[in-house]
Amino acid sequence: MLAKSDTRLQDLADEARKGLALPRLTADFLDTFIGVTLADNPAYYKDTHHWQSDFNGLCLKNLFAISQAQQDMWAPFGVPREFFTGWMKPLVKATQEAVAQGRDPDAVAVRGHRIESAYASRLRTMVIALTSEVDASDEEKAEKKDYLTRKETKLVFDRKQCDRVCETPAGQTWLLGQLASLQALEWQYPSYGQTRLRAMKKLLRSLLQVITGEPLSELRRNPYRKTSPEGERLQSDADYLKDCELRLLALLAHDAFDIRRFALESPNAKLGACEWQTLPGSEVYSVRLRHYPRPEGVKANGKTLYMVSPMINRCEIFDLAPGKSVVEGMLQLGYDVYMVDYGNPGPDQSHLGLSFYGKTVHDKYLDMIIDRHPDQQIEVMAYCMGGTLFMPYLARRIEEAELDGKEVKIRQVALMTTPIHFDDDTSGHKPMRDLIREHYDPAIMQAFYGTSNLPPQTIESGMHAIQPGVAFNVAEGFYARANFHGAIDDAAPFLNWLNSGTRFPTVAHKEWIEKIFMGNEIWEGKYCLPSSQKKLDGKPVKMDALNTADIAIFDYRGQRDPIAPVGSCLSSERWGSTRENIQMTRGGLNRTIEKNIGHIFVVSQKLLGEYLETVADFLKDEPPRHQPKSTAAKKVPPAKTGARKRTPVKKAGDSGSQTQ
Known part of the structure; x- marks a missing residue:
């Protein structure tokens, strides 16, 4: 040609x-x-199909396997392991430099x-x-x-x-x-x-x-x-x-x-609609607690909202831009809003596991919030894996409160596209689990990212693998709508968020894959967390503690969400104030709301408005306060290991198309 x-x-x-x-x-x-x-x-x-990258990856995987076999064969004879891995050193160095500079390795x-x-x-x-x-x-x-x-x-x-x-x-x-x-x-x-x-x-x-x-x-x-x-x-x-x-x-x-350059360099691609400050004393490594002051003229409602963001994206998913901000909407309702910002973890965090991000951080921040607002109820809103990790944390906090005789201030949890059940049969996660089985090698990940953390580009490639054609669809949609007045500026913040991901700490990522995504430990009652109580320290979390405390759980899930399929967003169907009623309910019970939306539905003002209206309706129904009792006083049935029989969920309507 x-x-x-x-x-x-x-x-x-x-x-x-x-x-x-x-x-x-x-x-x-x-x-x-x-x-x-x-x-x-x-x-x-x-x-x-990134055929050249896939071919190089296959070659690397095979060479690595050969080197491992050679090491094992010659180790009894005293041959240094480095003799077989010297070829990797320049590749590892180049990878670490790329990750440090924010480039794709x-x-x-x-x-x-x-x-x-x-x-x-x-x-x-x-x-x-x-x-x-x-x-x-x-x-x-x-x-x-x-x-x-x-x-x-x-x-x-x-x-x-x-x-x-x-x-x-x-x-x-x-x-x-x-x-x-x-x-x-x-x-x-x-x-x-x-x-x-x-x-x-x-x-x-x-x-x-x-x-x-x-x-x-x-x-x-x-x-x-x-x-x-x-x-x-x-x-x-x-x-x-x-x-x-x-x-x-x-x-x-x-x-x-050039969409990528526009997303990162355009002055209209600025993220955030609301002013915030880092709460003094909250900084731990790259993690901080943001406080969003209420706008002038908005009356306080006497409640605190604790927002838990996912670790693999910037926390601005909750605060993209004016008119596309969950934070903005909740501030208008009079909440004292705090949000976990995991930042962009550096090499000094590569050794930290999920217990740090899913237990230590929440313990510290919730205690700080209680000190600032001792008389206020705390309500929680969590997105995707932020909610996945928070649910076992809350169950463990309830267990600890039962032993200490303390009150659990958290009564309601609003989950946004939050997966909790992972299997090959009903959860909808089989495509990603198959991808992990075929391509994920923890030894290779440790060798190349052990001290630098996983870059967002690596995480993105896995996400794209279960979303056929997403790179084309995002670009095609952007170009197709460019002739509409304001469409380019409107898309800029989301494109910035999409193209400026964060690193994932190496050990935490390994535990996420092995314990939660492949091991399904939360659902099966095998997930362990540390505790200040020796009786609980390192023991599996009893998720049914959420039932004992009568926690009201709100599940908002999308029928077109490949990242958190409806079959995996089942917290509200299994735990908390179910009362055998898992439909849209009133009176402090759980709510399960299923809509024709995708994973990042907050980029649409219409869909975000519907969500804010629905979640506000849920949060205004305050469940009765739970009085902690000794765990011996009330026998809690053991967690079931399989998915419960699902009552038909009331669909909340078909709300139009969704980016990604």
């Missing part, structure tokens, strides 16, 4: 020298010229990102060359349209320039040269299937239609075109091309062709 492109360019040069008239370039011709590459996903894969993935950036830069260069600034109308200035470059001017496609590149030898040579360069990048790309580059090539086809002033003749090849379920046009050609222009102009005005 490259040879064909080069031949066409040479023919243009020859015809230009002879002064021959050239036919006008059409959208169909240009579509044929750019050809079909792996970037087009011609095999119609539903997922993404996978060199192939980095090359893929560079190709994507180069492709985006080429697209941007082409659009710049074909646009110009003109005076904006008063109406456009007032509405602050996305394609405005300055208050007085706006960007438009220069039709004369577009005609020149379609009709003149010099213009055609330039345009086809640009397309040949983009095609060369596609052939160098180390991935295929549903990739970011595929989304960018669809954007390129949209640009070719704008340049030629006509849509592609084959309707299904018209990117972003609105059609009926029967495949009929819902837009005129003129309206469709106008949308294509607005999309490209908005991306140019925001410098957003």
